[in-house]
């Protein structure tokens with residue numbers, strides 16, 4: 117079933133990509149928007165509850181702001197909270213993120229299991245980035261808050277890696293941007309490569325469900341077809357959006 121959560125004014129809620137740590141709304145409003153979205157995910161059966169440790173999220177946020185080198189990002193504080201809380205609540209044993217760039221999106225997921233915001237212990241946290249220099253930067257960034265190296269950043273093509281992966285992925289995060297002419301439509305290839313290793317109940321989070329809806333049309337149609345995924349919710353918390361789908 118396909119559903120939508122849309123916070124009031126969310127499509128106009130944007131950030132300065134070069135200044136990701138600047139607060140652009142009161143914290144209470146950020147919490148209100150995300151918590152209402154989590155309630156819808158509970159009603160849809162995607163999450164079992166909507167409780168998370170907000171202080172841990174803020175500890176995670178502060179550590180990323182202090183230690184990460186982020187040339188730019190479109191991850192708003194709302195989106196960071198949404199992604200982190202979905203991970204903190206669902207506690208994936210194996211989380212895989214594809215197209216992690218400098219590591220900020222990866223750690224928005226993995227930060228629920230490593231670093232000062234950790235709320236559980238995962239078995240495997242994998243970030244895939246096809247550009248070697250960005251994978252190196254992501255590894256350096258993640259290493260600042262995960263000195264034991266529990267999270268892995270691999271400089272590889274995510275599609276090939278997913279095809280080879282022999283195990284179960286509990287949460288897959290998609291944020292890759294394919295070459296010219298393909299762009300975000302690469303998500304469909306990626307989720308199809310991962311399908312054999314998703315279990316019933318596995319979550320797939322896809323960034324840019326709003327601003328890249330046109331190039332994601334094939335992906336969104338696939339995920340919203342109950343023949344393929346049990347549930348899919350377009351979480352419009354900001355002008356980028358996150359499609360949250362459940363196998």
Ligand SMILES: C[S@@+](CC[C@H](N)C(=O)[O-])C[C@H]1O[C@@H](n2cnc3c(N)ncnc32)[C@H](O)[C@@H]1O
Pocket residue numbers: 188189190191214215216217218220221244245246247250272273274275291292293294295323
């Ligand atoms: C533009 S970034 C995403 C940025 C993110 N939305 C943010 O706001 O911080 C997308 C990344 O996907 C990577 N990418 C593209 N194709 C990929 C693939 N096949 N496997 C892994 N990474 C890939 C690109 O190199 C790029 O760093």
